[in-house]
Amino acid sequence: MRNEKSTEDVALGIRRRVFEHAMRNNGGYLSQACSAAEQLAWLYNEELKLGEPTLPMIPKPFSGVPSPSNPDYHTGAGYNGPFEPQFDRLFIAPAHYALVAYATLIEVGRMAPEGLEMFNQDGSSVEMIGAEHSPGMEVHNGTLGIGLSTASGLAYGRRLRGEAGRTWVFMSDGEVQEGQTWEAVQACAHYGIDNVLAIMDVNDQQCDGAMSSVMEVGDIRTKFLNFGATCVEIDGHDLSAMRDAVREPHAGKPLIILARTNPFQTMSILEERFPRLHYVRFKSEDERARFNTSIAADLGVKPVDYSL
């Protein structure tokens, strides 16, 4: 499935949707749209080999958690198409990027815009922290650091089954503070799991603020190399750099693409809120109005009428 929009347009569309949503709801995960829009746009619009969605364009309401008494349970993976040997899989490891991921599904025609209206509403499957049953999600990743391990297990299993499809992980740089990330990389290196690929949004931010102030992680590219991955560092807003990065030979090793990004990209006024960018909730009507005017101008749209 190839969208007819350019990837640049998809990225812009993602930011516009997240912006509009944040203005209407007096806050949201704005900075994640700034940093990650190109990565998710590139994955969905160009790189991932996915089938047609198997779930309704307008998401169904929450229909229960997995249990023996819930035989009709299914995850939200159907928005990425069916599980078939030739198709890729994608895990959104930092599940708090869900708003940005949902906006991406809409921009590439895999979910209806109405889906975003259900975001964080009681009884909705379009949850604030992406759950297994949320659109585009396949596993729970709200606990950071488990995504790459799960993907590695799936990739190893798919290799045993002779499947051609790859397993992709969208990661966040904060996850390198978790020991499990390194356990996963060493297991991939030990078993030569090279059908797992990750693109990491290296925006240097985490919940408490700049990573350097919370827990310095040093030169993560060298760390990944030393743990046995192939690792390429690029400008995370440069689509041609992504296209080149994925062509990096990585036989017998996982490929980790470090996408260095700007947490204020295309929304310069966000810098006022540094270093608390994780979830931006407006502190006053005045601030909300100023952000509305400024970001709308940056994104080339009219300010949002959030009085409705």
Place this chain on the structure above:
Amino acid sequence: MVEMVSRPYATAFEKFAAGNPDILCLSADLTSSCEIDGFRDRHPDQFLSLGMAEQNMMSFAGGLGLAGFRPFIHTFGVFMYRRPYDQLMASIAYPRRKVRLMGFLPGVTTPGGMTHQSIEDISVMRSIPNMTILETGDATEVESICEAADSIDGPVWCRVLRGSVPRLFDTPLKVGEMRELATGDDVLVVTSGICTEEAMRARAAFAKAGLSIRHLHLHTIKPFNAQALLDHIGSVKHGVVTLENHVTEGGIGSLVAETMADAGVGKRLIRLGLKDTYAHGGSRPYLMKYYGLDASALVRGIEDLIGQSFGITEDDLSAVRFDDVHSLVKAEAL
């Protein structure tokens, strides 16, 4: 004299898993300690060494489950839930992956002390939605644990005995059932795991002393047939004594207590096991004596319940030892 079976898991797992490509054998650097070294050597295509990295191993196993495999994870039980609890929850239990968690060295069956003794695992697993819990009490149950675990549509926690294991039963472990080992009508004794053998010794002594004991052995702890237990409780005059290789909070003692309370049963219950304490390192017989998990402890518990002394001595209990040959078996190392 009771038959002692050497390394029943080693034989049983290989017989069950070899040649089934959907079953993978995972290990975390305790391969020979979990009796799967022979399997590793003879079936390398089904074996994964995941190193001392349990957090990754749990999520990795979840990923294998997503790909349609049924991983059997082997390590000491304690290493499968304390450190990687978050991964156990998010990657295995919530999504109901068919991961079989083979936890070796339950409770005080290891001289390794606090860091090696899983004394609260049943309590933890009972509170995890979607989890099934099985516990082996003899060689026959160890021999049938793989098939039983693999019949479950979801994750399964298994307490597995290793090394030299007595054979007490002649029928395999059937998920969901409980073993009725004696049908007396004075006191109901409910045991699991290695404590069942202790209760069999105590039972024989009480039979001589004229007290009639009804004895249930639980190998399936979750799901649990509450009505079957209530029927047995209804069949005894005095009350219930439980004995388990686990803390008394959250294990089978709690399970029985909850069942009785839910049904409004007004009989007495005495719960024996580790009483809100960690254990330390030592031999199994020493630890079972020291912490009150053995036949003598059960005798005292039953006497407390009845309010009467039966004059049963250590000599009486050793006269009916089922595990004479235990003393010939080298104390298990790590």
